[in-house]
Amino acid sequence: MVAYASYTAEEFLNAPEDLIFARLVRSDAVSGFSQFSHKQGWSWGEAIRLMKSACEQLIAADHRHSGVGVVLEYRIPRREKRLDAAFLFCNTVAVIEFKAGSSSATSEAIAQVSDYCLDLAYYHAQSQGKKIVPIVCSTEALSSHLLPASNETLISDIHCAGGSDLSALLLQLASEDPKSPDGSISHEHWCSSSYRPIPGIIETTVSLFNKHGAEDIEAALADRGTIDRSIEAIQRIIEESRDGNQKTLCLLTGVPGAGKTLTGLRIAHSPDSLRTGWRSVFLSGNGPLLRVLKAALAADYKDRQGCTKALAQRHAESLLHSVHAYLAEAQKSQSPTSENIIIFDEAQRAWDAAKMQKMAGRQRSFGVVSELAPQLDQASEPSQILAVMDRHVEGAVVIALCGSGQEIHDGEAGVGEWIAARNKDYPHWRLICSPSALELGRADPVKVDAETSSSMHLNISVRSHRASAxxxxxxxxxxxxxxxxxxxxxxxxxxxxxxxxxxxxxxxxxxxxxxxxxxxxxxxxxxxxxxxxxxxxxxxxxxxxxxxxxxxxxxxxxxxxxxxxxxxxxxxxxxxxxxxxxxxxxxxxxxxxxxxxxxxxxxxxxxxxxxxxxxxxxxxxxxxxxxxxxxxxxxxxxxxxxxxxxxxxxxxxxxxxxxxxxxxxxxxxxxxxx
Missing domain, CATH: 3.40.50 (Rossmann fold)
Known part of the structure; x- marks a missing residue:
C-alpha cells in the first residue's frame, strides 16, 4: 500500500470526517500495525480538520483548485516512514509534516520533512522537475517563519507554520504555482508513480543481510537497467556452471559509482542464486569498507535483537569476510571450500605476486606457516583464489567486481592479473568479461580466449542519483x-x-x-x-x-x-x-x-x-x-x-x-x- 488515502480537494472536503478517519485506521491495520494509539487518532483528527479548512478556502478562491490532489500517509520506501500529507498543485508538491499539539518546529521534524522532500525530488518520477515545498505544521504555533534552503538543493525553503496559518500558506503556494494546461497533478497517478531510490552501500548491506526492507532494495536496483541486465547474465552463468560442472571466472567491470558492490550483494542474496544449491561468500580486500559495514550490521542487529554488543559483533563478523583471512583459512587444508561461488569486491585491488610473497614472509616471521605447496605463497591473489576454487570437482564460479582506474596502492594488481592468472595456470576455466576488462588488462582478445559481453560492464554511475554523466x-x-x-x-x-x-x-x-x-x-x-x-x-x-x-x-x-x-x-x-x-x-x-x-x-x-x-x-x-x-x-x-x-x-x-x-x-x- 503506497498511501493510506488520496482524494481531490473537492472529494476530501465533501467526505465525512469519520469516513476519512475510518479509512486511515483500516489502512493502518492492513499495513501491519496491530495497535492503534489514542495519540495517533487525535493527530489524524487535527490534520483532517486543518486540511478540510484549507481545501474549503482553496476552492472558494478558485474553483479550479477543486482538482488539487490531497494525499494522506504516503509511504516512503526504505525509510519505513510515511509523510503525513501532500497537496498536489499543477507544478508544486507541498509536503506537510503535522505536529499536533506542538508550539514549535523541532529540528527532528525539520530534518524529517526535508528527507521526505529530497527523496521525492530525486526518486519519485511524478515529482521530478516540480517545485517541492517542505512544511512543518505545529498546530499550536502562534507564528510562522521560513528556513531558507540552499540553491544547491532540489527543494524549496522550509515553511514552519502554525495550524491557523496553514490555509493561507497553501493559498499562497497555489497562487504562485505555474498553471499547467492539464490542471493539477492527478493524485492517482502520483500515488502509483514509479519510485526508485538508489540505496547507499551501508543501507543496502544492512537491509540485504538482515532482510528487513530488502524488498525495497531489490525493487530499487531492479529498475537500474545495466545492473539488472548484469545480474540476470551472471545468474545464467552460475546455472550453466552448475549444470555443466564448469569452472567460470566472471570479470564484472564498471565506472566509479556504477553499483558494483550493490550488484555483488544482490547476486549473493538473490533467490535465483540460492536456488542453484550452491553457497556463496562475499569477500573484500578493503579493510576499512569491511569495518564500516560490520559496524553498521552489528548496530542494526543489536537494536533489533536487544542483544549484547559482543554478540552483535560476532553476528556481523559471520556475514562479511576479508579475502586475506578467507585465503589464510582455505590454506589450512586441501579440501574444497563450502562455497562454490565467490564474489570478490574491489577485485582490481587484489595483490600481485610480489605483495603476496611479502605478506607470506611477514606471516612466517610470526610463526604462521601455510600447509599448501610453497610455490602458492609466490602466486598473486587472483591465482590463489582460482587455486582454492579449482578444488571443486562439480564446478565453481568466481565473480570479480573490478573498478575502472581505481588501483590506488603499490601491489594492487589490477584487472590484468586476473586474466594472466587464468591464462597461465587455469586455462580450463571459462572466462567471461567485458570488452573493457580486456582493455584494462591490456590483453589480446584472441590470445586470451575470453567470451566478451556488454552485460559484464556497468557504464552508468548510479551513486549520484540523476547525474549519470x-x-x-x-x-x-x-x-x-x-x-x-x-x-x-x-x-x-x-x-x-x-x-x-x-x-x-x-x-x-x-x-x-x-x-x-x-x-x-x-x-x-x-x-x-x-x-x-x-x-x-x-x-x-x-x-x-x-x-x-x-x-x-x-x-x-x-x-x-x-x-x-x-x-x-x-x-x-x-x-x-x-x-x-x-x-x-x-x-x-x-x-x-x-x-x-x-x-x-x-x-x-x-x-x-x-x-x-x-x-x-x-x-x-x-x-x-x-x-x-x-x-x-x-x-x-x-x-x-x-x-x-x-x-x-x-x-x-x-x-x-x-x-x-x-x-x-x-x-x-x-x-x-x-
Missing part, C-alpha cells in the same frame, strides 16, 4: 580535458563548487546538506602539506581513528564525519560514500604544462613521480575522492603561502583556474587564514 566528468578532469569535462558538468543535477578557504567548504556542506543526509571531508593520503590547515593524513594519525564511527555516528558525535574535523583518505572511503563531500585538494596533484602532474613529498620538498604506474596510483586516488558524493560536492583548493615553497600560491591558483575551466562553479567567500 558525472563519472565521465571526473574522468575528463583527470585526463586534462577541460573542454570535454565542461560538456558533462550539470550543476542542477549534481552541484560541484569551488572554494579557496576550508571554512567556506565547511559552511557550504552545512548549508546544503539537509535532513539526515551525511557529509564529510576527504583528502588524498599524499596531501601532507595540508597539515598547516588542520588536515592530517599521516598513516599513524589515521590508525588512531575509528572510521566506522566516522561513517556511521550521528550528528553531535565528534567522531563522526559531521564534525568536519578529520578527513577520510582514499583508503578509508573507497567503496563507501557520503551524500555530500568536501574534497581537500593538495599539492600532490598539480598542473604542469596544462597536464596534471602527480608528486610525492619527501623530507622538505615535492618530488615528481616518474614511473607511469606510480603516477596512475596518485591520479586514481583523486578519482576515488571525486566520486564519493551522492548529491553534491565542494572542492577546496588552498590559497597557499608565498613564504612556504611547499605550498605554492601560483600552483594552487593555476589548479583553481583549471577546475573552473572544467565547469566547477567558484564561490567567493570572506578571506581568512585558510
Amino acid at each position: 558525472y563519472a565521465a566528468w571526473v574522468d575528463a578532469v583527470l585526463r586534462g580535458k577541460p573542454v570535454e569535462a565542461r560538456l558533462h558538468a550539470d550543476h542542477e543535477e549534481f552541484p560541484v563548487v569551488l572554494v579557496r578557504q576550508l571554512d567556506e567548504a565547511r559552511r557550504w556542506l552545512r548549508a546544503t546538506t539537509l535532513g539526515s543526509r551525511r557529509f564529510g571531508l576527504v583528502a588524498s593520503s599524499g596531501c601532507s602539506r595540508l597539515r598547516p590547515y588542520g588536515i592530517e593524513v599521516s598513516a599513524g594519525f589515521r590508525k588512531e581513528l575509528d572510521y566506522a564511527e566516522w561513517f556511521t555516528a550521528p550528528k553531535g558525535d565528534l567522531r563522526s564525519s559531521f564534525a568536519l574535523e578529520t578527513a577520510a583518505t582514499e583508503f578509508e572511503c573507497q567503496g563507501l560514500e557520503l551524500d555530500r563531500v568536501a574534497v581537500c585538494w593538495g599539492w600532490d596533484l598539480t598542473l604542469a604544462e596544462k597536464e596534471l602532474s602527480p608528486r610525492t613529498f619527501r623530507g622538505t620538498s615535492w618530488n615528481a613521480v616518474r614511473k607511469s604506474r606510480d603516477r596512475q596510483y596518485i591520479i586514481n586516488k583523486y578519482r576515488v575522492l571525486l566520486t564519493r558524493a551522492r548529491e553534491g560536492m565542494v572542492i577546496w583548493v588552498p590559497l597557499g603561502d608565498e613564504h612556504d615553497r611547499t605550498r605554492s600560491v601560483a600552483e594552487m591558483d593555476e589548479l583553481a583556474n583549471y577546475l573552473v575551466e572544467c565547469g566547477v562553479k567558484p564561490i567567493s567567500g570572506a578571506d581568512d587564514s585558510n
